[in-house]
Amino acid sequence: MPSTYKDIQKLTGFSLSTISRYFNGENVKAPTKDAIEKAAKQLDFKINDFARGLRSKKAMTVGLLIPSLQSMFSATIMHQVGKLLRQQGYGCFVCDSNNDLKVEKEVIDFFIGKSVDGIISIPFDPDPQNYQSAKKRGIPTVFINRNLESFDADAVIIDNYKAGKMASEHLLTKGHKKTAIIASFSRFLSLPERLNGYLSTYPKSGDAFSTEIIRKNNTIYEGNLAIKELFASPNDISAIFCTNYELTLGAFSALRELGIKFPEDISFIGFDKLQMAEVIRPALTIVEQPMEEIAIKAVELLLERIKSGESAPPRVLELNPKLTLGNSVADLS
Amino acid sequence: MPSTYKDIQKLTGFSLSTISRYFNGENVKAPTKDAIEKAAKQLDFKINDFARGLRSKKAMTVGLLIPSLQSMFSATIMHQVGKLLRQQGYGCFVCDSNNDLKVEKEVIDFFIGKSVDGIISIPFDPDPQNYQSAKKRGIPTVFINRNLESFDADAVIIDNYKAGKMASEHLLTKGHKKTAIIASFSRFLSLPERLNGYLSTYPKSGDAFSTEIIRKNNTIYEGNLAIKELFASPNDISAIFCTNYELTLGAFSALRELGIKFPEDISFIGFDKLQMAEVIRPALTIVEQPMEEIAIKAVELLLERIKSGESAPPRVLELNPKLTLGNSVADLS
């Protein structure tokens, strides 16, 4: 039988409202505070979120929507976000849309039905429509990796142009002239932006140039095929850059299967850290997203928004990717 | 402003208790039912889980604890469990312990604090202690992949002995005599059981035998090292079996790195489907756990337990692994 304010009242003599105030961080005299704290500890008191939610509409719960649980990026974000929220006393409903527009909408409605205090979403759907109904009910959303236009909301994104440029500048420094970039059409802007960043160093023609290999989807399968097609006929490319995790994994796997060695046969820059990164020899040079920081900022933005209400204008935080050096790029300079 | 029973009452004239009964699946006359349904639809009524939870102690929320978000197994279980619970109106708090005993305890306490109706856990800690306090408060737990001894709780496990035996019998059928098995010490019984199942076909010595490669941990790193050490000196082994996902991934990666081809140079049976399975050529032969079924059964057991109370004796469901044929095993027969 869990203890309640009444039990604390019996032990301390203070009224329910004073006790309530203490637990809501309002001003209470020092001795009062000490007495309540002592009683709470003694009783192993844990506030009843249902009663609190019923009265104050604060659920102490957040919904996290991710497109797929298979991706490293999502997994890392989920781990961090869940941990940070838990430390602040917030429960975290996690749902994945499985890259399905309809499910994404269902999940958002589900979160609304569960009266979450806020939503963190790595959206799959470029249409902010689904989030409109959350907004109407005063439930704030923070987007990760996507700044939905025409929808005022907080967001944490990375500078994808810079991510592409980092890879290309590194390759140029190492003396590579003829390179290839593997990207894909994408419902998201991030991949085209990475492509553009890369092309700013390696235009399609000229002294130092790149071959664009644009696939239909950003999947392991397409990354794999890209390499196989590239090496089906002779080429004089000295380096390859992949623009996301799945393409990197697929491409890497194809290189291994074909027995193409890096950096001897080809130089290679991947995107994000593969799960098996620690055992890959030589280590891959990669462009990495600061996943932990993304998660931290997203949680910060959301909790501030929850506490402050809808007032402040939306904030879009753009974080920097970083280049992690391995030994998969040959020095031709 | 969300609607309440009172609004439905105004539209239908029925009492709050009748309306409550309808929403709790109790018997109500057909016309009553229709009237309430119509009013509910019209009002876009959504039951208030806080009020319900406050009165009835039903939170419509379940806690899912997994050891790590990096594992495919956990990811698949999470996806399925989350989906099934959502379809039944249950929210699902997901937390990972990051393979840390202390965090596992924290998470369980957190779930208890959040008054979840039940817990599904892929436990890391072999000590059921942490779950005792949940039990005391009437919160049932369903374990996945582990039947904690001396702790009465429902569980869904697979027949790990059979999993090992499947691999070995397949290899024997294909004419393999000298094989190796990569396993690890483990806080869980599952890996030793897989080992024993395998050894029932290939004892340590005799006409058909196996070399045991027992690593300290069941990690990608150790799987990788196992292969590298095995091939550091000449051997006459014709087939290798790995006993879990991480060991398989590490071993596979090492084979690729060393340029050892299957099934020509060595035959290989993995455990569970790798994320990049679709692009691996030739396809790997693997022993697979029926992840979807495990998730379905776990949710079934938990919801039944939640609805029926603590009464019934615990049920342990043992599911069968299956052998998925690829082309990574040579036919020597």
Add this chain to the structure above:
DNA sequence: CTGTTAGCGCTTTCAT
């Protein structure tokens, strides 16, 4: 099968 009534544990005016 349906209605009446009394709270669940907390927050929130309104006082003091």
Add this chain to the structure above:
DNA sequence: ATGAAAGCGCTAACAG
């Protein structure tokens, strides 16, 4: 800075 009292929306006796 603290107290008294009302009530959030629902469920669970109890009564009929």
